[in-house]
Amino acid sequence: MEETNEVVLEEQFILRLPSEEAQKVREILHTKPEKLKKVMKIDLDLNDNQVTVNFGKNRLSGRLRKLPTIIESYKTNICNNKSLLFKTADICHIADCGYGDIDDETAEKAETIHGLCPSLKNVKKKRFRKTLFNKDFAVEAEKISKELYYLLSTDLEAVSSKFEIIYEEDPNKKQHKQFENSLFGQFSSDSSESENSNYC
The missing domain is CATH 2.40.128 (Lipocalin)
Incomplete structure (x- = not known):
């Protein structure tokens, strides 16, 4: 080479x-x-x-x-x-x-x-877009991270451990859109319109 x-x-x-x-x-x-x-x-x-x-x-x-x-x-x-x-x-x-x-x-x-x-x-x-800060989501995320650190620390102290991944069968799409709107605000409909125009 x-x-x-x-x-x-x-x-x-x-x-x-x-x-x-x-x-x-x-x-x-x-x-x-x-x-x-x-x-x-x-x-x-x-x-x-x-x-x-x-x-x-x-x-x-x-x-x-x-x-x-x-x-x-x-x-x-x-x-x-x-x-x-x-x-x-x-x-x-x-x-x-x-x-x-x-x-x-x-x-x-x-x-x-x-x-x-x-x-x-x-x-x-x-010109630089800022993400909206939601205190409720920040507090909830902090609680989840603390619980995760606690579970990982106790898992290290255990003699043996096993885990299982469970997927959601029917995820709620509306809830995901609510999270996106609360974080980034309302999105423009340019992308959706362009996608619909391709299928015409």
Whole structure:
């Protein structure tokens, strides 16, 4: 068999700086990119998700937060070939840096609710569907899990044990639909209509 070399993606994140520092970084990247390593230093603390940026004599601090969406990063113009695109990383974190210490409110938020472009504003609450939480079903599930752990623990202590699986002869379909509606809400009838149209 031929050995395939797995391509390891780069680790990338978006760095958001104040307007003055961002403009200086752009100028350095356009004129002398090799100078940026001497002027700028980034320290990441992954345990606390803290970011410290030393840019010249200025010291900026920020928080590394998770984006609600995943952005793919690509490279082009490799070996003077602009027709091909090469994927380099999946970007899912952003570092908001500024002057001063981190506020307690921003420190608690480990994930942002907004995307990068205007159409993804408040995307976590608008587009991502949440399951409905029913306290009665949660309490009942917790009781069943406790009873199951008790039965398994006593089964381990027993000298010999045997089990038998009993299937329901006439399962109640309406009850299953009630559980689905209570968990996920009312479903649209697009799928049922498409199924019925196939049989016509």
